[in-house]
Amino acid sequence: MGFSQIVGHQKHxxxxxxxxxxxxxxxxxxxxxxxxVGKKTxxxxxxxxxxxxxxxxxxxxxxxxxxxxxxxxxxDVRIIEPLAGKKEISIQQxxxxxxxxxxxxxxxxxxxxxxDPVTVMNLAAQNALLKTLEEPPADSMLILIASNxxxxxxxxxxxxxxxxxxxxxxxxxxxxxxxxxxxxSEVAEFLAAMSMGSLGAVMSIDAGELLExxxxxxxxxxxxxxxxxxxxxDTAEVLADNRDDSIRFLEWAExxxxxxxxxxLTKNAQSVVNIDMLSQxxxxxxxxxxxxxxxxxxxxxxxxxxxxRNLNRRMVVENLLLNAVAER
Ligand SMILES: [Zn+2]
Numbered sequence: 001m002g003f004s005q006i007v008g009h010q011k012h013x014x015x016x017x018x019x020x021x022x023x024x025x026x027x028x029x030x031x032x033x034x035x036x037v038g039k040k041t042x043x044x045x046x047x048x049x050x051x052x053x054x055x056x057x058x059x060x061x062x063x064x065x066x067x068x069x070x071x072x073x074x075x076d077v078r079i080i081e082p083l084a085g086k087k088e089i090s091i092q093q094x095x096x097x098x099x100x101x102x103x104x105x106x107x108x109x110x111x112x113x114x115x116d117p118v119t120v121m122n123l124a125a126q127n128a129l130l131k132t133l134e135e136p137p138a139d140s141m142l143i144l145i146a147s148n149x150x151x152x153x154x155x156x157x158x159x160x161x162x163x164x165x166x167x168x169x170x171x172x173x174x175x176x177x178x179x180x181x182x183x184x185s186e187v188a189e190f191l192a193a194m195s196m197g198s199l200g201a202v203m204s205i206d207a208g209e210l211l212e213x214x215x216x217x218x219x220x221x222x223x224x225x226x227x228x229x230x231x232x233x234d235t236a237e238v239l240a241d242n243r244d245d246s247i248r249f250l251e252w253a254e255x256x257x258x259x260x261x262x263x264x265l266t267k268n269a270q271s272v273v274n275i276d277m278l279s280q281x282x283x284x285x286x287x288x289x290x291x292x293x294x295x296x297x298x299x300x301x302x303x304x305x306x307x308x309r310n311l312n313r314r315m316v317v318e319n320l321l322l323n324a325v326a327e328r
Pocket of ligand 1: 059
């Protein structure tokens with residue numbers, strides 16, 4: 001284990017490692033980015049590199065210090081999250097942290113606190129944290145983690161060095177699955193496309209179940225015939241049954257239509273995501289025009305946005321499928 005194992009975010013990593021080596025780490029960082037892209041992992045890795053018994057600017061992942069940080073019980077590395085059964089990080093937790101940061105460290109190295117997610121703090125708690133950021137105790141470092149900075153006091157944000165974590169490139173996710181999880185490459189490609197650039201998301205996906213569901217979705221879409229409005233309405237009812245399932249279906253449908261487009265235009269199997277479904281892609285792309293596919297893609301993207309805005313799910317999906325079977 002060590003920094004070389006980190007997936008993506010190489011610029012942030014290089015910058016942090018240089019600061020680490022030169023002893024120029026800031027007192028406070030704000031890591032911003034979508035769920036599961038690696039913010040917390042990187043925060044833990046920096047903490048490990050500071051405390052690792054053998055790392056020398058890197059970390060081993062297996063010494064007593066690394067293990068205790070991973071387990072969340074290193075005396076100089078505090079992980080601040082909402083307590084069990086609570087939704088917020090409380091002002092008491094922030095005051096407790098303040099008190100602890102003022103004690104000298106057990107190891108003689110930096111005291112670190114990771115607040116995750118920092119956005120679940122009310123105004124009073126944020127103001128308390130602001131005091132710590134304004135007068136940081138010697139040799140302390142705070143890493144604030146959030147999926148977006150909305151709801152954070154501007155004064156709090158401006159006290160931190162902000163690093164934005166984008167979604168991971170698809171090939172990084174699929175390489176991770178193939179090389180470190182032993183996933184078959186065509187399945188890895190598909191899962192990576194469904195992960196929206198989040199390793200956290202891809203690891204929580206049940207691959208077997210998703211593949212099974214995809215088979216079902218392909219059957220549903222392929223069975224829709226031009227002019228068959230009744231079938232479109234029935235299918236919409238099935239697909240709109242559950243919010244997460246609807247979103248997952250739409251995410252997948254977008255990859256499917258993109259595959260049809262890519263194959264129609266290039267006849268290149270290497271660029272398609274649903275590579276294990278190549279024969280269906282060949283068959284479907286021979287029966288459809290480019291204009292039609294483009295309209296399906298924009299319809300799918302629009303439907304996803306509407307469901308995320310909590311519009312009536314059944315209506316959104318039905319609208320999408322009715323357009324799909326509309327005769328032209
Ligand atoms: Zn170590």
